[in-house]
Amino acid sequence: MSTTPLRLLLVSLHTSPLAVPGSADAGGMNVVVLEQARALAAAGHQVDIVTRRSDPDAPAISSVTPRLRQVLLHGGPATPLAKSAMEQAIEPFSADLERLVSDAEQAGEPYSLIHSHHWFSGVAALPVAHRHQLPHLQSFHSVAAPEGSTTLGAGEPAESAGRIPGERRTARESQLVIAVSQAEARTVRERYGVPSDRVLVVPPGVDTARFHPSPLSARERLEEPTMLFAARLQPLKAPDLALDVLARLDASFAARLVLVGAASEDFAAYRAELEESARSLGLADRVSFAGSMDQDELAARMREAAVLLLPSWSETFGLVALEAQSSGTPVVAWDRAGGVQEAVGPGSRLIAGRDPDVWAEAVESLIGEEAAFQEASRAVRAFAETRTWQACAHHLERIYRAVVHGGAAHGPSDPWHLVRTAGTVLAVHAHPDDESLATGALLADLSSRGTRVVVVTATRGEEGEVVPGAIAEDDERPLEEVRAQEVRRALGALGVDEHHMLGEAPALAEGAAPRSYRDSGMRWVRDGVAGPSESAGPTSFTHQDLDQEIADLSALIAHVRPDVVLGYDDQGTYGHPDHLRAHEATAGAARAQGVPFVEVASEPDPEALAGGEPFAFRDQPGSASALGAALRAYRTQLTVVGELEGVPGGVRVRHVGGQIQDVPLRTGLRIPAESE
The missing domain is CATH 3.40.50.2000 (Glycogen Phosphorylase B;)
Structure with a gap:
């Protein structure tokens, strides 16, 4: 490009x-x-x-x-x-x-x-x-x-x-x-x-140099803690709830509320209403109307504050929350205000309702103990440091160039445009080695382009057979531990730094205890139709609740915030039941989170695909070395036996059961009809 x-x-x-x-x-x-x-x-x-x-x-x-x-x-x-x-x-x-x-x-x-x-x-x-x-x-x-x-x-x-x-x-x-x-x-x-x-x-960033933590100690910031509200003064932003929260705080905290922002012309009388409300609540001497501020003034206020209140009824993102957290100031926000959940990280508080007593309790939990406040302050700053305007602009630049140079070829039905202009891609797979066999060439290609690639694996391949001699006789590690090491090595070869297991935070529904999804194994139920092995128990991936799996994957999507989710098509490569379940869970979670879902073709040969929406195939010739290294990392599961004849860079592997599989540097993608 x-x-x-x-x-x-x-x-x-x-x-x-x-x-x-x-x-x-x-x-x-x-x-x-x-x-x-x-x-x-x-x-x-x-x-x-x-x-x-x-x-x-x-x-x-x-x-x-x-x-x-x-x-x-x-x-x-x-x-x-x-x-x-x-x-x-x-x-x-x-x-x-x-x-x-x-x-x-x-x-x-x-x-x-x-x-x-x-x-x-x-x-x-x-x-x-x-x-x-x-x-x-x-x-x-x-x-x-x-x-x-x-x-x-x-x-x-x-x-x-x-x-x-x-x-x-x-x-x-x-x-x-x-x-x-x-x-x-x-x-x-x-x-x-x-x-x-x-x-x-394209999520906004934050100027982490301008919005930096205060040199004041936690004790100094909590002596007479300031709650900060920063937004235009209008009912949508709900500064009235901020006043109610201050009124409910225990008087021993000696807290104050500073409202930063001015009323627009359409709400010119609203400040007077708030001032009257403060007087009626007995808060006139503890509430300050600071007016509008430039970014440097706002940054100074934020790092002095103990808490930022974000009670807005609706926010597409909540940039002010990111700026506060970059300043080391925890945020208390309404969890249903649009994109606020995506702007608030660990250390802050998301409140399920609008009861001011509940909000006051959340504020007191942050400012009541010096150690708790220090930990929250460190956590919110660490979260903000992962977001920069430079990364945001880099993401925009890739999109701009794709639109300018791609023209009409990159229309609504082109999954390659969607994937290659994404800043973050989440790939969902059922077992260790699936990411390399099904999407290895693509993931390596995306990583080399600067795309943030995240992989989640549903099971640990516990039911899979082992290549004879691949594990030393004195190696007493559980098989799942061995395969966890293999997947880490394979992803490293592909240039992928982020990997998660389904059922473990952050790929875990909020409030749920960690859980493990076991490999279901596979047996042929009848000609061409596969099912779980007879030994698959209640903890296997296919036997657990689909809604639960969707909830866990949805939690990861909310955490990672990908621009697109990659997953199996409805054939699940060779029909493995875990692959088919992964397809269902991925489609459901992507739909629930409102993220585009792109399917990966089961067959590398378009002629072998029968019926349905067509896939768009492309080669990734620059991924040859990475793909070969990734597949060789799976010593317990397969053996690389050579290159594909007439297909430079393609790899031929032999599975434990003796099956030969050709893995070319080609990937087929499509956007399923229900995602359009």
Whole structure:
């Protein structure tokens, strides 16, 4: 794929990404757009952010960093507008955007693509992209609640009549929707009928240098602990619940609440309502309204705080939670607020309900003991350190290049586009050696491209036969321990660093005790139909509850947050019952978590596949060495007997029972119909 720098046009009509978060309509979206743009520019791309002019004296073009500019376009009066009045800006903004794109083409500096943020931007930019045959990508950052919804938990109410039709149109007509969380992706797919492979997830990052832990000791931070709320002051963000939590805390904690953020024009009277509520609760002297803050000011507040409260009814991700955790500040959040679960890691607290007494208990569990607070602070910082804007931009860059260079060939039905543009791929297999035999060439290829590859194995191959002489006579280790070592070596050869066993955390349903899924073995029930061995007991993979297995795999998906899940097709390679069960569990968990599921062809030869949706086959010639090394790691299960005749790099293996299997450097993929 080309490494030529891209010329990127990022559209944010209703709010400038340079605006201070928490002011007017500026929030997490502003931070995401700006930080992604900074990181993309630092990677060498030319990036223009275009937004509506709201100040007649502001310069038309301003430099933000090298290769990053902000361009102001006309969109109605050059004054601030409430979101409820922003539809009037779409048409004039679109006309000015057309001139910008046309001028760039005439100057010999055409844009590579347009990426719109929020529905206002998409409706304005989509026709421009179509006229100039530019790829158009859409990000929403918040999705409107369905018409007729009566609770804030359904999402942000539509501020004007055009929002839901506008979201539907941009979701369906854009090449891709880029969501910030699996929760948002699931909402877009369900509400607007967008196929799974056209909704990709790029989670936000955090500036871990700016948002760093406090030099203050835990004892100093807990002497008069501060609870922090950081969001726009509007009912959707639920600062009223934060006030109620403070009122329920034991007075001995001497806690305070600082509300960072301002009310937008549509909710101009809301701050006065909160101030009156604080007075009525007897909290006026313990509540501070700090107004909006820039990122450095917010970071300072976060590392001084003991807890961040995130009581919002709806969040597509919850960026503020990631920033707090990077500052070493645990978060207490509502667990049903969209993507918040994906933004909160170990050390923080997710609350199942909205009872302020329960929230107060969670806060007290964090600030009541110095040792517990220190441990939570370390854990949340460690979680945040795994998320960076550089990684986020790298993920976006791969998607951009695939769209720009792939063109129409990478449409909704192309599973290869889905897999190769994914930042994280989770591959699900039944036994040790399956990942190498079924997907080894593909996993090695993805790893070499920089994709994060995670493998989960359901069983330990306890029922499998052993190659004679493969285990020394004085080796008294259980077979499952030997095969665990083999799978680690094989994955190392494939370049895969992350491996999990189903039934062990994090591949374990919340609150469940660790469990083991045993190899079911196999016997031929009748010609062409396999079943578990007669010795398979109640703990075998095929005999345990399917819903339980789906729950365990769903927990791993929520933890790993893959962009795509790979698994067996409905033939389960050669029909092994564990493979068929793995197919069912994978399909069910991917569907439950709203993640695209891509099936791997049972047969490497397309001619051998009968009926059903066609697979798309591709070769991975660069994986020869890795595949051979991975297969040789399984000394107890198979023997590499040579290369495939006429197939350079392909491997021929002999299984314990004497069966010969050809493993070429070719993989077939398809998106099952129910996933589209």
